[in-house]
Amino acid sequence: MKNGMNFFKKGKWLFLILIALLLLPNFLKDEPYVLHVCIIVFVYVSLAQAWNLIGGYAGQISFVNHTFFAIGAYTSTMLLIYLNLTPWIGLFVGMAIAGCVAYVLGFQILHLKGHYFAVATIAFAEIVKLLFLNWRGVGAAYGLSLPLKMPSFYYLMWSSKLPYYYIFLLVAIISTILIYTIDKSKAGMYFRSIKQDEDGAKHKGIDTRYYKLLAFVISAWICALVGTLYAQYILYICPRSCMDIMISTKCILIVLFGGLGTVAGPVLGAVILIPLAEYTRIKLGGGGQGWDYIIYGLIILVIVLYQPQGVYSILRRCKKNVQKMLRS
């Protein structure tokens, strides 16, 4: 009964937040910059959730998520440019291709342990980036500028940020719910046991290879989905910007900051870190210095050294203490 009440309360909170998020743009019509930051936050919520699945739950440190992101962006853009195909189809084609690449890559390297897997993914991501930089067919270093179409739902193109806001919000919510569902499902349990002790999980009869691949592919799907939409939003993609390893790294830092292997972690991390980065960039970066990066580094270091479970666990502890206080 009590549990139920807690759930009820939590649900209500989420609902209120959702209302706020839905209504927020009405107050921000004249503040596209804030909208832009919101959109970037949503992008990183989704990407960080994707990373959370493979890294936070299944425990495989992947530095290749930005490649899937780029595959999504490139596929839909190429289809739009050459076949004039709506990004709605491109989106699924991109997801399919990213899924295939993830499957093949994962099949080959997911048996590698810990650092080896991490370094292998870095190498793969670098290879793809270098190939794209030299592949004239996909614009090489020129990148691809999306053809400006009439603003429409069909071409997923608008001149205002508002529709993008809702779309990215939707994607962020979908990915969070997806992770929540996985978290509560049997697969989530398997992922966690793989992360804790892979050999043990194998002994218990869990098909570790299958589940790791599953996490990898789903993670790639989410990244590709966000990639397509991001390309539609930013209207220009090039290997140096959307195959930058910093995208994956940022996801990792966000998840770590928020809380590894929790549903709320990536959301919290993105909501705090992305605006913080924007803020420091504007307030400190303008001085021609690198202070913002230093602050970023210090925050991560402090989190890692003193609170490796992330901010989410601090919040939970605070909540417990408050409840205790209220009770007494």
Place this chain on the structure above:
Amino acid sequence: MYSYYIRGKLKKNVIQVNDGDVKMKKEWKRISFFLMTIMLASTLSGCIGEKEETPAPTTPAPVEDIKIGCIWPLTGDLAAYGAANKRALELAVEIINNKYPDLNLPLAASEGLPNLGGAKIKLIWGDSRGTPEEGRSAAEYLIINEEVVALLGCYQSAVTETASLPAETYGVPFLNPDSSSPTLTERGYKWFWRCTPKAIDWTRNALEFYTDINEKFDANLHTYGIFNEDTLWGVESGDWLEYWADEFGFEVIERVQYPHETPDLSAEVLRMKQANPDLVHIAGYISDSILYVKTMKENNWLPKMVMSGEMIQMSDFLDALGDDGNYFCLTILFPQDLVTTKALTVKLNEMMDERYGKTFDDPSARAFTGLFVLADAINRAGSTDPAKINAAFAETNIPGEKMILPWAAIQFDEKHQLKAGGYVIQQIQDGEYYTVWPWELATRDIIWPMPSWDER
């Protein structure tokens, strides 16, 4: 999707809470229905509303302060350029906002902009970090939150490309003083102006120069080699060099595309040495150019001439290489020696030196010029209304003597591109930069061909 999630949770709840479960269910249903309606309505209003809406013009800033947004890479691996431009622009603001009657620059004699009641220019800085997205979000921030009247920037073509998007959307003039990608002005943007030659121009100038050399020295130059980095700028430069080489009857026998800031360039140089062209062009940033010179020396190989972009004029190049940097050529917009005869530039250089201990270099001179072009346009517009400023841009005509750069005049063509204004070619001799081409502007005779490493 979301309401499904909530309801799923509620079901659990409902099973456990016996009292009033029907009531609660109903209530939630109503709330979720209500929310759905709001969501739909606001989405629709957003989508429909934006179609009718023309981009809202930003409200003009108070007359006292004319805010100009500046976007350059202030951090990241190109921050050196950003820092140099920042210094130059601060000096330009100082000159515009205060009385400097002895300087023959537009707006120097008056305090502020006379047609706007002496309004002062204020620079608001945005950091592009050298990445297109950051450049774009910086532009957005500057337009919306800082309500800048116009934008200046962004050095790298890729960044300029994305940063000019919001300017186009919101109808804010964007003046680009230093990106050379030709596509920028081919996009047909209404609010985008560029007061610098395109990449196509300097590649053509370089080939013209070699044609002249062939005539003058009967040098019989024919083969051409290109090093270009794998960035947008590098690839584009390489492509244009190849195009013009072909046009002028040179043969590109080796084109080496290399990864930007790679740890080692031996393979690249060895390949070029193997092909052994008469002429080599380096289209790369300064770090790579330094490494190229060092690696060529290690390999004891030089073609008849090596030319590079204007970035090797940055003081880092000779600081790094010393005498080894001698005899290299560069295409440049702002040859310092040429304008030492010009009292204006001498004076400005002194001011710069006094303030920051640095001198003008090419990017900073271009950014400096850009701000004057912009201020001049705003002044002639007599208002901060973007449309009027845009109109004033079209009529820009700043004569050569009122500029730090050695061009005939600044005027824009119908594509918003600088009309006249080409590159000159400099050669490094005795650790100094001397203009050697066009012949009539030369301050020293060219040393041709460049002496090999053994002969130095």
Place this chain on the structure above:
Amino acid sequence: MDLVYLILQVIINGILIGGVYALIAVGLSLIWGVMEIVNFAHGDYLMAAAFFSFIFWSYMGLDPLISLPLVVVIFLFIGFGTQKFVMKRLIDSPTLITIAATFALSLIIRYGFFVVFKPDYRVIRDPLLQGSLHISSISIPIAKMVTLLIAIITMILLFSFLKYTKKGRAIRATAQDREVAKSLGVNVEQIFLITWGLGIACVGIAGAMLSTFYYVFPLMGVTFVLIAFASVTLGGFGSVHGAIFGGLAIGLIQQFGGTFVSPALKDVFVFGVFILVLIFKPKGFFGKY
């Protein structure tokens, strides 16, 4: 230049640059092998060492070759400090936590130098080591040759230390089985301290030597660190000869690919070979020590 000379030249280039990679990799490999920590800040320590050399040169007029012992000692202590103040708390943490910690360190070091020294390109002009040896049409740059020499000396010293001294044996023992080493009375914390000290001192040597022929720039570490990762994994982490093998192999692959196929794709060959090795020989070519 005929093909034989060309191939010889490419081999020489590959070995010379491979020596630098090996020197960078060996420190990384040591830390990786003993503590199972991948030091993402390795490239930034390299940059810092190059900057120290530059500072000694520009303020005291000491050539990098002369200030080398100083830099090594400084970096030994920087290594101790890193272990004592940061990594000590993370010894049994999951991989991800250590990656994040070293990445944070990397940001702090990189942009710390960025703030202090501004993003200018610096080169040590007229060092003791310059010019090239020319043997018929083959040229061997002296600075790189001496770097290779010092790399070899460093590695022989390191190898002998690990092989023939008591502390060295303890380091190897700790790398192979931390708990058993502990049960024999090895003070593991002290071993970690020494490991970090040595690992960072190695990269200190690499940085100092690099400054004689490469430009010094706050972001230069990024370019080297990926190559170093590949070298270490190729050779098998935690072994000195593995790092040497990895470094040289990568140097050669890079030079051959770059010269004979395409310079733009030279790193594709490096990473491609590296992934293939990982797939077919996941522990690299050499085991731990």
Place this chain on the structure above:
Amino acid sequence: MLLEVKDIHASYGKFEILKGVTLNVDEGEIVCMIGPNGAGKSTVFRTIFGFLKPLKGEVIFKGESIGNMPTHEIIKKGVSYIFQRDSVFPNMTVMENMKMGAYIRDDKEQIQKDIEVLCKMFPIIKERKNEMAKNLSGGQRQMLEMARGLLLHPDLFLLDEPTAGLAPKVQKLTFKKIKEINENGITIMIVEQNARLALKHSDRAYVLENGKTIMEGSGVEILNNPRVIQAYLGGKK
């Protein structure tokens, strides 16, 4: 009394493994500890050896409490521990492994002499001294581990399942060696899966169940205890 363990409690994370273990060992004895899997036998050793800090209770060695000492201090007091799992350093030569055994000692000459003595006791070490330890067979590794442990000059030798995974013949040999070591005045404590063999060779024994000592007696007594026979000796005497 050499070692006294008084009611220790210890846990890994949240799981409490030891819930009150009391035992004592006299000088010169061979004491054996038997019990089912997961009873906490190895944990007792790990706690004595300082890998695990007891939550409650005391460990007294030679009249001194060692419960909170770091491992390398405990070793200096004269305790040596051999792991249940394979614990040679695989990529070191046999001789290097031996030298690691003398890591905390500084008397070079004495170490050399000791190694020679041990070589006589375990001839295999001398035979294969320059071979990598990973190339040894299971029994040879067991000998190497014991020899290495003895280099610490222990007063108390903790052996965690010394015969696990070895052929019956080698198991017997191992116990012969254990006896031999004991005859040199070294007190030995054994945890053993092969209860019958172990009890035969020990002076006294303890039975551990669910993290508690439930029985104590001489080796023969325990061997004849009907409950022990039922539970650990397969019902046969």
